[in-house]
Amino acid sequence: MEDLKTLVRRTAQPGRVVWVGLRPGRRAPLLPVERCLAEARGLEGDHGASDKRAVTLVQEEHLAAIGSFLGRGPVAPEDLRRNILVAGINLLSLRDREVRIGNAVLHVTGPCAPCSRMEEALGPGGYGAVRGHGGVTARVVSAGIVALGDEVTPLG
Numbered sequence: 001m002e003d004l005k006t007l008v009r010r011t012a013q014p015g016r017v018v019w020v021g022l023r024p025g026r027r028a029p030l031l032p033v034e035r036c037l038a039e040a041r042g043l044e045g046d047h048g049a050s051d052k053r054a055v056t057l058v059q060e061e062h063l064a065a066i067g068s069f070l071g072r073g074p075v076a077p078e079d080l081r082r083n084i085l086v087a088g089i090n091l092l093s094l095r096d097r098e099v100r101i102g103n104a105v106l107h108v109t110g111p112c113a114p115c116s117r118m119e120e121a122l123g124p125g126g127y128g129a130v131r132g133h134g135g136v137t138a139r140v141v142s143a144g145i146v147a148l149g150d151e152v153t154p155l156g
Contacts, residue, residue, distance in 0.1 A: 008093075015089030015152035017101060018060050019077045022046045030078040035147035038104035038140045043083055056112050058135030060087040069129035070122060079121045082112065082135050086152050091136045098155040104144030105155065112137045 021030035022045045037044040042054035063074040063085075077085040084101070094108040114130035122129060 009097075009154070009156075011089055011093065011154055013088055014154075015086045015091075017084055017146060017148055017150045017152065018087050019085035020146060020148060021078050021083055021085075023081065030081060032078070035102075035145055037143065038101070038106065038146050039143045040140055042140070043146070046083060053109070053112075053137040054140050055084065055106055055138045056082040056135055057084045057086055057091055057108075057138060058082040058112070058133075059089075059091050060085050062133040062135070066122075066129045066133050070125060075122060080130065080134065081115070081117065081121070084146065089152055089154075094154055095136065098141055099138075100151070100153045100155055102144055102146045102150040104140060104146050105142035106138040107141050108136050108138045110137055111135075 020033050020036060022033055022036060022043055023030055024045065025047050028047065038055060040054070058077070058080055063077065066080075067074045091108070092111065095110055096108065098105055098107050112135045114127050114134045116127065118126035118130050120126075
């Protein structure tokens with residue numbers, strides 16, 4: 001039987017980048033892009049990044065859950081104001097780990113709590129609907145290009 005440490009570090013499959021968005025300014029709508037440069041302060045062209053929250057990621061699978069909590073279909077990724085939408089891998093299981101996305105390496109620093117803008121973007125109850133489904137924050141360990149279709153692969 002395998003030990004718990006081995007089981008915790010294992011993922012069933014790599015994830016895949018399905019959407020990337022940049023915030024060109026404070027309160028500006030996110031602009032979808034096909035690719036971008038991840039650098040120390042975040043994604044090139046994204047407003048307001050910082051070292052620990054340089055990049056924000058959210059799971060595509062959570063868009064339907066958030067929408068369901070609001071009594072509707074899946075929410076749009078740009079409504080959550082996260083940079084990278086990933087499918088096929090549990091992002092919360094990657095906390096305190098490094099992941100390769102394209103040729104960039106990110107260190108997942110922790111959960112990304114919803115902001116008060118969720119009420120504005122999603123309507124009444126939006127903040128509560130996103131709680132526990134807001135994705136993760138990450139810092140950039142090694143700069144590189146992140147693009148649609150890139151694998152999200154845990155390292156080590």
